Amino acid sequence: MKFCSDCGNKVSHKVPDGDNLARFICNECDTIHYQNPKVVAGAVIEHQGKILMCKRAIEPRYGYWTVPAGFMENKETVMQAAVRETYEEALAVVSKLDLYAVYNLPHVNQVYIMFHGKLDKPLFGSGAESLEVKLLGEQEIPWDDIAFRVVTMTLKRYFMDKKRGDFRAYTDDVII
Protein backbone atom coordinates (compact mmCIF):
# COMPACT_ATOMS: atom_id res chain seq x y z
CA MET A 1 0.00 0.00 0.00
CA LYS A 2 1.43 3.35 -1.10
CA PHE A 3 -1.58 5.66 -1.28
CA CYS A 4 -4.66 6.32 0.85
CA SER A 5 -7.76 4.68 -0.64
CA ASP A 6 -9.93 7.41 0.95
CA CYS A 7 -8.14 10.59 -0.22
CA GLY A 8 -5.37 9.48 -2.63
CA ASN A 9 -2.47 10.99 -0.67
CA LYS A 10 0.65 9.08 0.41
CA VAL A 11 0.62 6.73 3.40
CA SER A 12 3.35 5.97 5.95
CA HIS A 13 3.89 2.63 7.69
CA LYS A 14 4.00 3.37 11.41
CA VAL A 15 2.50 2.43 14.77
CA PRO A 16 -0.67 4.44 15.55
CA ASP A 17 -1.16 5.93 19.03
CA GLY A 18 -2.46 3.27 21.39
CA ASP A 19 -1.58 0.43 19.02
CA ASN A 20 1.44 -1.90 19.00
CA LEU A 21 1.67 -2.88 15.34
CA ALA A 22 2.70 -0.77 12.34
CA ARG A 23 -0.21 0.15 10.03
CA PHE A 24 -0.51 2.14 6.83
CA ILE A 25 -1.64 5.62 7.91
CA CYS A 26 -2.53 8.47 5.56
CA ASN A 27 -0.15 11.42 5.85
CA GLU A 28 -3.02 13.83 5.10
CA CYS A 29 -6.33 12.50 6.43
CA ASP A 30 -4.84 10.21 9.15
CA THR A 31 -7.03 7.25 8.14
CA ILE A 32 -5.55 4.00 9.46
CA HIS A 33 -5.70 1.19 6.88
CA TYR A 34 -5.79 -2.18 8.65
CA GLN A 35 -4.77 -5.30 6.76
CA ASN A 36 -6.14 -8.64 7.90
CA PRO A 37 -6.12 -12.31 6.89
CA LYS A 38 -8.57 -13.54 4.27
CA VAL A 39 -10.90 -16.51 4.62
CA VAL A 40 -10.84 -19.30 2.06
CA ALA A 41 -13.94 -21.54 2.15
CA GLY A 42 -13.66 -25.11 0.89
CA ALA A 43 -15.56 -28.38 0.86
CA VAL A 44 -14.82 -32.09 0.95
CA ILE A 45 -17.77 -33.46 -1.01
CA GLU A 46 -18.32 -37.20 -0.98
CA HIS A 47 -20.41 -39.40 -3.24
CA GLN A 48 -20.44 -43.16 -2.66
CA GLY A 49 -17.06 -43.05 -0.90
CA LYS A 50 -15.36 -40.91 -3.52
CA ILE A 51 -14.34 -37.26 -3.24
CA LEU A 52 -15.18 -34.48 -5.69
CA MET A 53 -11.89 -33.11 -6.99
CA CYS A 54 -10.98 -30.43 -9.52
CA LYS A 55 -7.90 -30.08 -11.73
CA ARG A 56 -7.06 -26.38 -11.67
CA ALA A 57 -7.37 -24.37 -14.88
CA ILE A 58 -5.91 -21.26 -13.23
CA GLU A 59 -2.75 -20.17 -11.51
CA PRO A 60 -1.41 -20.67 -8.93
CA ARG A 61 -0.88 -24.42 -9.32
CA TYR A 62 -2.38 -24.77 -12.80
CA GLY A 63 -2.94 -28.47 -13.59
CA TYR A 64 -2.81 -29.61 -9.95
CA TRP A 65 -5.74 -31.10 -8.06
CA THR A 66 -7.81 -29.55 -5.30
CA VAL A 67 -11.17 -29.73 -3.60
CA PRO A 68 -13.53 -26.83 -4.37
CA ALA A 69 -12.31 -23.79 -2.42
CA GLY A 70 -11.97 -20.06 -2.84
CA PHE A 71 -11.99 -16.66 -1.19
CA MET A 72 -15.06 -15.83 0.84
CA GLU A 73 -16.86 -12.71 -0.40
CA ASN A 74 -18.45 -9.89 1.59
CA LYS A 75 -22.16 -10.33 2.39
CA GLU A 76 -22.05 -14.14 2.40
CA THR A 77 -21.55 -16.79 5.09
CA VAL A 78 -18.58 -19.16 5.03
CA MET A 79 -20.92 -22.03 4.21
CA GLN A 80 -22.52 -20.08 1.36
CA ALA A 81 -19.00 -19.44 0.04
CA ALA A 82 -18.21 -23.17 0.13
CA VAL A 83 -21.50 -24.01 -1.64
CA ARG A 84 -20.81 -21.31 -4.25
CA GLU A 85 -17.23 -22.48 -4.89
CA THR A 86 -18.45 -26.08 -5.25
CA TYR A 87 -20.85 -24.93 -7.93
CA GLU A 88 -18.41 -22.56 -9.67
CA GLU A 89 -15.53 -25.03 -9.82
CA ALA A 90 -17.32 -28.37 -10.12
CA LEU A 91 -20.86 -27.44 -11.29
CA ALA A 92 -22.08 -29.53 -8.37
CA VAL A 93 -24.99 -28.72 -6.08
CA VAL A 94 -24.60 -29.26 -2.34
CA SER A 95 -27.21 -28.06 0.11
CA LYS A 96 -26.14 -29.48 3.47
CA LEU A 97 -22.60 -29.01 4.70
CA ASP A 98 -21.06 -29.51 8.13
CA LEU A 99 -18.17 -27.53 9.57
CA TYR A 100 -15.04 -29.63 9.32
CA ALA A 101 -11.78 -27.74 9.83
CA VAL A 102 -10.15 -24.37 10.42
CA TYR A 103 -6.62 -24.23 9.02
CA ASN A 104 -4.23 -21.35 9.60
CA LEU A 105 -1.77 -20.37 6.86
CA PRO A 106 -0.07 -17.44 8.60
CA HIS A 107 2.71 -17.23 5.98
CA VAL A 108 0.12 -16.14 3.40
CA ASN A 109 -2.37 -14.53 5.82
CA GLN A 110 -5.14 -16.98 5.04
CA VAL A 111 -7.58 -19.00 7.12
CA TYR A 112 -9.11 -22.01 5.36
CA ILE A 113 -12.51 -23.01 6.69
CA MET A 114 -13.42 -26.45 5.37
CA PHE A 115 -16.81 -28.14 5.33
CA HIS A 116 -17.83 -31.67 4.45
CA GLY A 117 -20.98 -33.01 2.89
CA LYS A 118 -22.50 -35.15 0.18
CA LEU A 119 -23.44 -34.40 -3.39
CA ASP A 120 -27.18 -33.71 -3.69
CA LYS A 121 -27.18 -35.64 -6.98
CA PRO A 122 -24.32 -37.34 -8.86
CA LEU A 123 -24.13 -34.44 -11.30
CA PHE A 124 -21.00 -32.37 -11.79
CA GLY A 125 -18.71 -30.98 -14.48
CA SER A 126 -15.83 -28.63 -15.12
CA GLY A 127 -16.46 -25.03 -14.12
CA ALA A 128 -14.51 -22.17 -15.70
CA GLU A 129 -11.62 -22.58 -13.24
CA SER A 130 -11.28 -26.36 -13.70
CA LEU A 131 -9.70 -28.42 -16.49
CA GLU A 132 -11.35 -31.57 -15.24
CA VAL A 133 -13.58 -32.66 -12.33
CA LYS A 134 -13.74 -36.23 -11.03
CA LEU A 135 -15.00 -38.32 -8.15
CA LEU A 136 -11.90 -40.04 -6.77
CA GLY A 137 -11.49 -42.73 -4.12
CA GLU A 138 -8.63 -42.66 -1.62
CA GLN A 139 -6.46 -44.89 -3.83
CA GLU A 140 -7.27 -42.92 -6.99
CA ILE A 141 -6.38 -39.46 -5.71
CA PRO A 142 -3.16 -38.19 -7.32
CA TRP A 143 -1.50 -37.51 -3.95
CA ASP A 144 1.69 -36.21 -5.55
CA ASP A 145 -0.23 -33.69 -7.65
CA ILE A 146 -2.36 -31.92 -5.05
CA ALA A 147 -2.33 -28.13 -5.48
CA PHE A 148 -1.96 -27.06 -1.85
CA ARG A 149 -0.71 -28.70 1.32
CA VAL A 150 -3.85 -27.65 3.19
CA VAL A 151 -5.86 -29.77 0.73
CA THR A 152 -3.63 -32.81 1.28
CA MET A 153 -3.91 -32.38 5.06
CA THR A 154 -7.71 -32.06 4.89
CA LEU A 155 -8.12 -35.14 2.69
CA LYS A 156 -5.74 -37.31 4.77
CA ARG A 157 -7.65 -36.34 7.87
CA TYR A 158 -10.98 -36.94 6.17
CA PHE A 159 -10.13 -40.53 5.22
CA MET A 160 -8.80 -41.15 8.74
CA ASP A 161 -11.98 -39.71 10.30
CA LYS A 162 -14.09 -41.78 7.93
CA LYS A 163 -12.39 -44.96 9.11
CA ARG A 164 -13.00 -44.11 12.75
CA GLY A 165 -16.47 -42.66 12.09
CA ASP A 166 -15.91 -39.32 13.81
CA PHE A 167 -15.99 -36.08 11.83
CA ARG A 168 -15.93 -33.54 14.60
CA ALA A 169 -14.46 -30.19 13.56
CA TYR A 170 -10.84 -29.43 14.39
CA THR A 171 -8.20 -26.77 13.85
CA ASP A 172 -4.63 -27.08 12.67
CA ASP A 173 -1.82 -24.95 11.25
CA VAL A 174 -0.04 -25.26 7.93
CA ILE A 175 3.43 -23.99 8.70
CA ILE A 176 5.87 -23.73 5.82
Added chain:
Amino acid sequence: MKFCSDCGNKVSHKVPDGDNLARFICNECDTIHYQNPKVVAGAVIEHQGKILMCKRAIEPRYGYWTVPAGFMENKETVMQAAVRETYEEALAVVSKLDLYAVYNLPHVNQVYIMFHGKLDKPLFGSGAESLEVKLLGEQEIPWDDIAFRVVTMTLKRYFMDKKRGDFRAYTDDVII
Protein backbone atom coordinates in the same frame (compact mmCIF):
# COMPACT_ATOMS: atom_id res chain seq x y z
CA MET B 1 -12.65 3.15 -1.58
CA LYS B 2 -12.09 6.13 -3.87
CA PHE B 3 -8.42 5.92 -4.84
CA CYS B 4 -6.01 3.14 -5.84
CA SER B 5 -3.73 2.19 -2.94
CA ASP B 6 -1.03 1.16 -5.44
CA CYS B 7 -0.83 4.28 -7.67
CA GLY B 8 -3.10 6.92 -6.07
CA ASN B 9 -5.39 7.38 -9.08
CA LYS B 10 -9.18 7.12 -9.00
CA VAL B 11 -10.96 3.77 -8.92
CA SER B 12 -14.26 2.69 -10.49
CA HIS B 13 -16.67 0.12 -9.07
CA LYS B 14 -17.34 -2.38 -11.84
CA VAL B 15 -17.30 -6.08 -12.70
CA PRO B 16 -13.85 -7.24 -13.94
CA ASP B 17 -13.61 -9.50 -17.00
CA GLY B 18 -14.29 -13.09 -16.01
CA ASP B 19 -15.77 -12.11 -12.64
CA ASN B 20 -19.40 -11.74 -11.57
CA LEU B 21 -19.15 -9.22 -8.73
CA ALA B 22 -18.33 -5.51 -8.87
CA ARG B 23 -14.87 -4.65 -7.50
CA PHE B 24 -12.91 -1.43 -7.11
CA ILE B 25 -10.63 -1.25 -10.15
CA CYS B 26 -8.00 1.43 -10.76
CA ASN B 27 -8.77 3.59 -13.81
CA GLU B 28 -5.03 3.94 -14.53
CA CYS B 29 -3.12 0.80 -13.46
CA ASP B 30 -6.10 -1.64 -13.64
CA THR B 31 -5.33 -3.14 -10.23
CA ILE B 32 -8.38 -4.94 -8.83
CA HIS B 33 -8.91 -4.25 -5.13
CA TYR B 34 -10.81 -7.13 -3.54
CA GLN B 35 -12.64 -6.58 -0.26
CA ASN B 36 -13.27 -9.56 1.98
CA PRO B 37 -14.73 -10.38 5.40
CA LYS B 38 -12.55 -10.03 8.48
CA VAL B 39 -11.98 -12.66 11.15
CA VAL B 40 -12.67 -11.87 14.78
CA ALA B 41 -11.06 -14.33 17.22
CA GLY B 42 -12.61 -14.79 20.65
CA ALA B 43 -12.49 -17.08 23.68
CA VAL B 44 -14.84 -18.44 26.31
CA ILE B 45 -12.46 -18.87 29.25
CA GLU B 46 -13.70 -20.78 32.25
CA HIS B 47 -12.36 -20.97 35.79
CA GLN B 48 -14.19 -23.08 38.36
CA GLY B 49 -17.46 -22.86 36.44
CA LYS B 50 -17.28 -19.10 35.88
CA ILE B 51 -16.56 -17.25 32.62
CA LEU B 52 -13.98 -14.51 32.12
CA MET B 53 -15.85 -11.40 31.03
CA CYS B 54 -14.80 -7.85 30.20
CA LYS B 55 -16.74 -4.59 30.45
CA ARG B 56 -15.78 -2.62 27.36
CA ALA B 57 -13.81 0.61 27.76
CA ILE B 58 -14.04 1.36 24.04
CA GLU B 59 -16.65 1.95 21.39
CA PRO B 60 -18.65 0.34 19.95
CA ARG B 61 -20.74 -0.76 22.93
CA TYR B 62 -18.76 1.09 25.62
CA GLY B 63 -19.80 -0.17 29.07
CA TYR B 64 -21.31 -3.42 27.80
CA TRP B 65 -19.95 -6.89 28.58
CA THR B 66 -18.14 -9.29 26.27
CA VAL B 67 -15.76 -12.22 26.24
CA PRO B 68 -12.22 -11.43 25.02
CA ALA B 69 -12.37 -11.04 21.23
CA GLY B 70 -10.85 -8.91 18.51
CA PHE B 71 -9.70 -8.72 14.92
CA MET B 72 -7.19 -11.33 13.83
CA GLU B 73 -3.91 -9.82 12.59
CA ASN B 74 -1.78 -10.84 9.65
CA LYS B 75 1.00 -13.34 10.43
CA GLU B 76 -0.82 -14.98 13.34
CA THR B 77 -3.12 -18.00 13.69
CA VAL B 78 -6.73 -17.63 14.84
CA MET B 79 -5.82 -19.33 18.11
CA GLN B 80 -2.88 -16.99 18.66
CA ALA B 81 -5.26 -14.09 18.08
CA ALA B 82 -7.66 -15.44 20.72
CA VAL B 83 -4.80 -15.93 23.19
CA ARG B 84 -3.52 -12.41 22.47
CA GLU B 85 -6.95 -10.80 22.87
CA THR B 86 -7.46 -12.65 26.16
CA TYR B 87 -4.23 -11.16 27.44
CA GLU B 88 -4.81 -7.66 26.02
CA GLU B 89 -8.36 -7.31 27.31
CA ALA B 90 -8.29 -9.37 30.51
CA LEU B 91 -4.54 -9.66 31.35
CA ALA B 92 -5.17 -13.40 31.54
CA VAL B 93 -2.87 -16.15 30.30
CA VAL B 94 -4.37 -19.10 28.44
CA SER B 95 -2.19 -21.66 26.73
CA LYS B 96 -4.57 -24.38 25.60
CA LEU B 97 -7.68 -23.53 23.65
CA ASP B 98 -10.08 -25.71 21.66
CA LEU B 99 -12.00 -24.64 18.57
CA TYR B 100 -15.58 -23.93 19.58
CA ALA B 101 -17.63 -22.01 17.01
CA VAL B 102 -17.64 -20.25 13.67
CA TYR B 103 -20.25 -17.49 13.50
CA ASN B 104 -21.13 -15.60 10.35
CA LEU B 105 -22.11 -11.94 10.59
CA PRO B 106 -22.68 -11.21 6.90
CA HIS B 107 -24.30 -7.81 7.59
CA VAL B 108 -20.94 -6.52 8.88
CA ASN B 109 -18.68 -8.82 6.82
CA GLN B 110 -17.23 -10.55 9.86
CA VAL B 111 -16.56 -14.17 10.80
CA TYR B 112 -16.20 -14.81 14.53
CA ILE B 113 -14.08 -17.84 15.36
CA MET B 114 -14.54 -18.74 19.01
CA PHE B 115 -12.41 -21.00 21.19
CA HIS B 116 -12.92 -22.33 24.67
CA GLY B 117 -10.45 -23.15 27.40
CA LYS B 118 -9.46 -22.69 31.00
CA LEU B 119 -7.45 -20.01 32.75
CA ASP B 120 -3.86 -21.18 33.30
CA LYS B 121 -3.93 -19.49 36.73
CA PRO B 122 -6.69 -17.48 38.43
CA LEU B 123 -4.93 -14.22 37.58
CA PHE B 124 -6.56 -11.51 35.49
CA GLY B 125 -7.22 -7.77 35.42
CA SER B 126 -8.45 -4.91 33.27
CA GLY B 127 -6.51 -4.42 30.05
CA ALA B 128 -6.48 -1.05 28.29
CA GLU B 129 -9.75 -1.81 26.46
CA SER B 130 -11.65 -2.96 29.57
CA LEU B 131 -13.26 -0.98 32.39
CA GLU B 132 -13.60 -4.09 34.52
CA VAL B 133 -12.90 -7.82 34.21
CA LYS B 134 -14.72 -10.48 36.25
CA LEU B 135 -15.29 -14.21 36.50
CA LEU B 136 -19.06 -14.63 36.25
CA GLY B 137 -21.28 -17.68 36.69
CA GLU B 138 -24.31 -18.28 34.47
CA GLN B 139 -26.66 -16.54 36.95
CA GLU B 140 -24.28 -13.60 37.48
CA ILE B 141 -23.77 -12.68 33.83
CA PRO B 142 -25.55 -9.40 32.99
CA TRP B 143 -27.48 -10.96 30.10
CA ASP B 144 -29.22 -7.69 29.23
CA ASP B 145 -25.94 -5.83 28.99
CA ILE B 146 -23.95 -8.05 26.62
CA ALA B 147 -22.12 -6.03 23.95
CA PHE B 148 -22.86 -8.20 20.91
CA ARG B 149 -25.46 -10.80 20.01
CA VAL B 150 -22.73 -13.23 18.88
CA VAL B 151 -21.38 -13.18 22.45
CA THR B 152 -24.81 -13.91 23.93
CA MET B 153 -25.30 -16.77 21.47
CA THR B 154 -21.87 -18.24 22.25
CA LEU B 155 -22.38 -18.08 26.02
CA LYS B 156 -25.92 -19.56 25.91
CA ARG B 157 -24.61 -22.41 23.80
CA TYR B 158 -21.60 -22.87 26.08
CA PHE B 159 -23.73 -23.33 29.19
CA MET B 160 -26.02 -25.70 27.29
CA ASP B 161 -23.04 -27.73 26.04
CA LYS B 162 -21.58 -27.78 29.55
CA LYS B 163 -24.78 -29.31 30.90
CA ARG B 164 -24.78 -32.03 28.26
CA GLY B 165 -20.97 -32.46 28.39
CA ASP B 166 -20.34 -32.06 24.67
CA PHE B 167 -18.32 -29.14 23.35
CA ARG B 168 -17.89 -30.15 19.74
CA ALA B 169 -17.35 -27.22 17.39
CA TYR B 170 -20.31 -25.87 15.43
CA THR B 171 -21.22 -23.09 13.05
CA ASP B 172 -24.13 -20.68 13.08
CA ASP B 173 -25.23 -17.36 11.59
CA VAL B 174 -26.07 -14.12 13.33
CA ILE B 175 -28.66 -12.57 11.05
CA ILE B 176 -29.90 -9.10 11.93
